[in-house]
Amino acid sequence: MKAQAVLSIILILVPSLSGFHDTFLLASPSLVTEEEQIVIGRLGEDIILPCSFESEPEVVIHWKNQDKYAYSYYKDRDYLENQDHKYTNRTSLFHSEIHNGNASLSLRRLSLLDEGIYVCYVGTTSRKIINKVVLKVGVFVTPVMKYEKRNIDSFLICSVLSYPHPLITWKTDNTSISESNMGEIESLDPFYVYSMINITGSNLSYxxxxxxxxxxxxxxxxxxxKDDLHKMQSENFSLSCALTNSIFLLDQDFIVTWYNMEKETSSILAFFLSSSRNATIYEPRVSWNKEQINQSDFSLTLKDLSLSDSGKYLCNISSSKYTFLTIQTLRVVEQSQSRTAWIIILPLVILGFLAIGIFCMLKRHNCSRRGRYLRENMSSVPGCTGRGVSRMTSS
Incomplete structure (x- = not known):
């Protein structure tokens, strides 16, 4: 919508610009004031502040932010002598489009100091245009989610560089976590915000x-x-990491990174870049299945496990819109432990058999001595014969 006021004659005052008139007089039957527009830009990017008019041969264009000149144009040329220094080499008009009624201003490399109300003054021989543009600049650098172990406690931390101040919410198993259980930590940078929660001893999803x-x-x-897993030394093992909802991957570039989480540091095992479809391996015992990757399954195979492979493994799938972390604890058991048990048990078994054998031999020897004794002594007894004694001893 346009609010239009009609004036019989209007005098457009133009501040002194070196080498030109102090005033610029235009006879005009009308004044047109455009409705205020809001334009939102991003820190470090370029933006166009819109301003249009009905083209005429002679035109004067001024862009101002409060009392600071951002750009001036008249008599078919630029006049930048009074331009504020913060706009130097950052502003321009679309000169080839001015004759078509385009007085928009291009503002490059936005900073937060560029925020404010910009006024576009356009004067022609028949009218004067006043167009207000409210410029707002926002910041939202891709957030980060990370896992930290501090002594015996475990924490999840979400951080972001954002302006204005962002809204941060936490859920666990689709249940909202109250603000009293969240910690938001102040930093020296007023636009850097991070929130953390304590997940010590919890196996829930967050x-x-x-x-x-x-x-x-x-x-x-x-x-x-994931649940803790126990594997034997020298085995091969697959660390699982997959997106159950692959819709997050559609039309987005993403990176998959596998980490071996050591006590105080972490080392990269492998990473995958979706834009190039390239997988890079940093550990020779690690392998990736390309067919699984094409199905959004980024499970990693670790070959020939050793005791030093015990620990936590983290899979990080990240894009500009999401991050998914999966952590798994692996415990490698030494195969020689079972052999050691047999080494201890087997001698005991052998000793047991030897003891039994010796016992039987001694028992047989005693029986033989007892038989000879009876034969020697019973033969002198009337009525006893050697045959009878032999039968007794054998029994």
């Missing part, structure tokens, strides 16, 4: 959502902890 209301941009971080 979700962190961050929203920048100005840029209407959201990001989601997910966390899953």
């Amino acid at each position: 979700e962190c959502a961050i929203e920048n209301s100005l840029l209407k941009q959201t990001w989601t971080g997910g966390w899953t902890m």
